[in-house]
Amino acid sequence: MTVEELMRANLLDVFNERDGDRRRAAIGRVYAPGVTFADPDETVTGHEALDAKAQQILDGSPGFVFTTTGPIHVVQDLGYLAWGFGPRGEPPVVRGIDVAHVAGGKITSVYTLLLGPGDA
Numbered sequence: 001m002t003v004e005e006l007m008r009a010n011l012l013d014v015f016n017e018r019d020g021d022r023r024r025a026a027i028g029r030v031y032a033p034g035v036t037f038a039d040p041d042e043t044v045t046g047h048e049a050l051d052a053k054a055q056q057i058l059d060g061s062p063g064f065v066f067t068t069t070g071p072i073h074v075v076q077d078l079g080y081l082a083w084g085f086g087p088r089g090e091p092p093v094v095r096g097i098d099v100a101h102v103a104g105g106k107i108t109s110v111y112t113l114l115l116g117p118g119d120a
Helices: 003-015 020-030 047-059
Strands: 031-038 043-045 064-068 073-075 078-087 094-103 106-115
Touching: 003 020, 003 047, 003 064, 003 073, 003 078, 003 094, 003 106, 020 031, 020 047, 031 047, 043 047
Parallel strands: 031 106
Antiparallel strands: 031 043, 064 078, 073 078, 078 094, 094 106
């Protein structure tokens, strides 16, 4: 998979997927076994921890969906994707960006930053 495809799959096939079996299958395709995911709340490592993190986010926000809010940017093995999270069909309640490092065709680390109302 390309960096662009991995960035899109990280957001839509993993963190936007409410079906656990489909999400876990995507995790195996998208991330290296020792992947590290960091957001303002915590850092988790490995496929199982990443799956639990995605489930926790989705459980805390019933009816919310992730959407891309701009193009994916890539520099060599680094990807950047801006996203929104909110009720389907409505403006996002939360906005953020994901920055990921890719090696061997899989994401090895993801950093999620939350954006404030005035942030670009």
